[in-house]
Amino acid sequence: NKKSFVCYKMTSLKNYFVNLNIFQSSNDLTTDEEKEHVRRSNIISTRIFFIVFFIVLFGLTIIMKTRNRNILITVENPSEDQFKNLPSDGHCPCSHISLSYGEFISIQTRFHQICSSDFVSDRWIKTINFGLNTTYFSAYDFRTEGSAMFQSLESFCRLSKGYAIQSIDSFNKDLFISQEVLTESVFQSQINAIIQQFELSSPIEFSTQVA
Structure with missing residues (x-):
């Protein structure tokens, strides 16, 4: 039972991320095909948004770490x-x-x-x-x-x-x-x-x- 519960939670979590959609669909759609098409497009857009977001966040983190890094250069007997x-x-x-x-x-x-x-x-x-x-x-x-x-x-x-x-x-x-x-x-x-x-x-x- 415990194993089944874990599998159920993992499946639910997977379905949540697979169907994650942060964009709201239009209410003007009439047919189910149009609604499904828009839903899939929104899901793809959501994935692209989060990919770009994490790439930008990672890049900013690297830049901040690089800027705050102290580079020690030692010159013996400088002129x-x-x-x-x-x-x-x-x-x-x-x-x-x-x-x-x-x-x-x-x-x-x-x-x-x-x-x-x-x-x-x-x-x-x-x-x-x-x-x-x-x-x-x-x-x-x-x-x-x-x-x-x-x-x-x-x-x-x-x-x-x-x-x-x-x-x-x-x-x-x-x-x-x-x-x-x-x-x-x-x-x-x-x-x-x-x-x-x-x-x-x-x-x-x-x-x-x-x-």
């Missing part, structure tokens, strides 16, 4: 032109993620010309009041405080030069870190910002030390 032509979602990791500033940045110092003049030399400072007794000089006489003033100036120049050398040496040892190769514009922008920050912070730190 500069290859890097510039990378797509927007391309990545170029660095073989070395860190590089000291001193390897690609050169900072030159320029001090006031008085720091390299004779006015801060020992010879000039000693000459101002050499062999003179400043006890009898007026308080407004340059020779009274001249030596101390130029000694202070010499000390300030010496300290500023020493601090500049120390700051640049420390700056050159700092590391520029990037896990991926940067475009020229981005790299230049970051370097300009780093140098500008160094130029702004150095005088402030020096003033704090000598205060």
Whole structure:
């Protein structure tokens, strides 16, 4: 009985798909032959419709899967032109993620010309009041405080030069870190910002030390 029931269901399902018709027949038909002809035509049209529908659906599925597929292309040691032509979602990791500033940045110092003049030399400072007794000089006489003033100036120049050398040496040892190769514009922008920050912070730190 169970086997007969299964066979019956399979036969019913087969007949359903064989006679499947999604198109409505016209009510103007009069003869049975016309009705049967239209019914068969509608059944064939239904089959064609579903065949085309599933073909289109299958094609769209293939297209969507193809479009969403990520294709990984690896280029070993790319040239500069290859890097510039990378797509927007391309990545170029660095073989070395860190590089000291001193390897690609050169900072030159320029001090006031008085720091390299004779006015801060020992010879000039000693000459101002050499062999003179400043006890009898007026308080407004340059020779009274001249030596101390130029000694202070010499000390300030010496300290500023020493601090500049120390700051640049420390700056050159700092590391520029990037896990991926940067475009020229981005790299230049970051370097300009780093140098500008160094130029702004150095005088402030020096003033704090000598205060």
